[in-house]
Amino acid sequence: GLGEGSNMRSLLLLLGLVALARFSDGQQLFGWAGMIAARSDSNEIRMQKLNQQLDGIADAIGGIGGAIETDDLGARVRKLTGNGCDGEFQCGGDAPECVSTLAVCDKQNDCRNGADETDCFTPAGPGTAWSGVIQWSSCSATPETSVRIMVNSNDRPDFFPSRVWLEATVIMEQGGEYETKTTTGFYNFGKKRMVFQPVGTLNVGIICDFDGVDNARCEGTVVKPSLQKCADVVLVKK
Numbered sequence: 001g002l003g004e005g006s007n008m009r010s011l012l013l014l015l016g017l018v019a020l021a022r023f024s025d026g027q028q029l030f031g032w033a034g035m036i037a038a039r040s041d042s043n044e045i046r047m048q049k050l051n052q053q054l055d056g057i058a059d060a061i062g063g064i065g066g067a068i069e070t071d072d073l074g075a076r077v078r079k080l081t082g083n084g085c086d087g088e089f090q091c092g093g094d095a096p097e098c099v100s101t102l103a104v105c106d107k108q109n110d111c112r113n114g115a116d117e118t119d120c121f122t123p124a125g126p127g128t129a130w131s132g133v134i135q136w137s138s139c140s141a142t143p144e145t146s147v148r149i150m151v152n153s154n155d156r157p158d159f160f161p162s163r164v165w166l167e168a169t170v171i172m173e174q175g176g177e178y179e180t181k182t183t184t185g186f187y188n189f190g191k192k193r194m195v196f197q198p199v200g201t202l203n204v205g206i207i208c209d210f211d212g213v214d215n216a217r218c219e220g221t222v223v224k225p226s227l228q229k230c231a232d233v234v235l236v237k238k
């Protein structure tokens with residue numbers, strides 16, 4: 001049946017990863033091991049392609065997106081070397097496993113239990129507005145700052161479905177002075193993370209993580225383009 005097929009696929013994939021690990025140790029592969037490695041290679045090629053596309057997009061949009069997203073490459077390498085789920089998506093269930101966040105919501109099953117393709121909702125929909133108060137811990141911007149971010153549009157391109165690209169208006173208020181700017185950003189399904197590029201006089205961006213349960217609230221970090229942390233902020237949808 002279907003379950004059996006997917007178990008077999010997982011087994012092949014697992015063996016493939018082992019085979020790849022061995023291959024990297026310089027051992028030769030024959031017969032079954034070679035076939036399994038080839039199968040895993042095709043998955044590997046898909047991940048490489050996604051990484052390359054991500055690099056291209058990160059270059060195009062500039063800013064902090066690339067700095068945050070390149071974590072994925074390291075995470076993918078850690079997957080192959082078997083060092084756990086650090087920074088990756090955890091499939092959960094009875095047989096926990098890790099997949100790259102690039103593989104989450106990319107419209108192909110990667111988890112044995114399909115968990116990487118079951119929750120592909122983005123809270124950062126067009127027309128949503130996110131508000132919070134920034135209490136600075138560093139970056140010298142001492143007066144309390146109110147922030148409101150309105151998502152004007154989002155785009156989930158067919159060629160790269162594991163990220164949703166955002167365009168937003170940011171209003172910052174500090175001591176009765178308002179500043180309005182537009183910025184770009186993205187939503188990362190694998191990390192349930194919404195990121196907005198640094199903008200405005202304060203030149204700060206926000207990285208905000210959802211808990212996977214409450215889609216109307218995320219816990220964020222306010223950062224400089226260097227990713228230096230300036231403050232914590234909770235954004236609430238309103």
Ligand SMILES: [Ca+2]
Nearest residue numbers: 103108110116
């Ligand atoms: Ca997938």
